Amino acid sequence: MTAAKQTPSGSPSETSGREDGQPRAVISRDICIEGELEGRGNLVIEGRVKGRLQTAGDVCIAVSGNVEAVIAARNITIQGRVNANIEARETVTIEPQGILIGDCRARSIQIHEGARFEGRSEILK
Amino acid sequence: MLKWRKKNVSKNTKQTEADRRSTPADRTVMSPGWQVKGRIYGKGRVIIQCAYEGELEIQGPLIIDSPAMVKGFFRAEDIRVGGCLEGRLESSRGVHLEETARVDGQVQTPRLHMESGAQLNGEVAMPARDASVKGWEQGK
Numbered sequence: 264m265t266a267a268k269q270t271p272s273g274s275p276s277e278t279s280g281r282e283d284g285q286p287r288a289v290i291s292r293d294i295c296i297e298g299e300l301e302g303r304g305n306l307v308i309e310g311r312v313k314g315r316l317q318t319a320g321d322v323c324i325a326v327s328g329n330v331e332a333v334i335a336a337r338n339i340t341i342q343g344r345v346n347a348n349i350e351a352r353e354t355v356t357i358e359p360q361g362i363l364i365g366d367c368r369a370r371s372i373q374i375h376e377g378a379r380f381e382g383r384s385e386i387l388k
Numbered sequence: 389m390l391k392w393r394k395k396n397v398s399k400n401t402k403q404t405e406a407d408r409r410s411t412p413a414d415r416t417v418m419s420p421g422w423q424v425k426g427r428i429y430g431k432g433r434v435i436i437q438c439a440y441e442g443e444l445e446i447q448g449p450l451i452i453d454s455p456a457m458v459k460g461f462f463r464a465e466d467i468r469v470g471g472c473l474e475g476r477l478e479s480s481r482g483v484h485l486e487e488t489a490r491v492d493g494q495v496q497t498p499r500l501h502m503e504s505g506a507q508l509n510g511e512v513a514m515p516a517r518d519a520s521v522k523g524w525e526q527g528k
């Protein structure tokens with residue numbers, strides 16, 4: 264696990280723009296989705312998601328975001344709360360106010376000072 | 389006077405279009421390329437442009453935009469459809485079917501507007517606006 268390297272905190276718009284020409288999807292703060300989400304693009308979660316989430320793009324859980332869904336994505340940025348196991352093909356970043364309760368698998372994991380992580384971590388090769 | 393009115397009409401039209409396309413914080417947008425199955429509920433504007441199957445119940449407007457293909461039960465305040473829908477639509481204010489809309493199923497709304505080219509195969513129920521609002525409040 265790579266350790267606490269302080270980088271500028273990325274807002275949802277910074278971390279999940281229109282990379283790769285894929286439009287960004289957004290779940291706003293007063294909306295809850297329970298079920299399965301599969302996609303190719305980036306997703307910003309400001310609301311609640313329960314179930315399973317899989318995308319070829321990036322996922323950003325914003326400060327108001329609350330996720331109880333297994334996540335598989337390219338990059339995962341946590342500014343809010345995640346109670347589930349997550350896997351990123353590239354990087355998992357837990358920002359200062361972010362909380363991850365669950366196992367984490369990724370090629371690199373960044374946990375910023377002030378973040379909370381309870382679970383097992385595994386670095387993918 | 390006429391010039392003033394024309395100017396305002398065009399401004400309002402532009403705002404509506406921008407309103408539909410932008411994604412500020414109170415807006416949920418499921419963009420093309422996503423496949424969602426399950427339940428969506430809560431408050432705020434929801435725009436679906438992807439494949440969706442399930443039950444959606446929101447306090448706010450719903451836009452099922454082309455190229456969305458959706459199936460299930462949909463309850464919202466205003467509903468605008470430009471994509472394909474199979475199932476039941478319930479609106480407490482009004483349903484607008486765009487020219488690209490294709491709806492197979494039941495529609496319950498106090499107001500229905502269909503653009504030329506829109507397809508609606510199924511049943512339509514149009515309760516009085518007050519009754520629909522009551523039903524909406526009881527359903528909450």
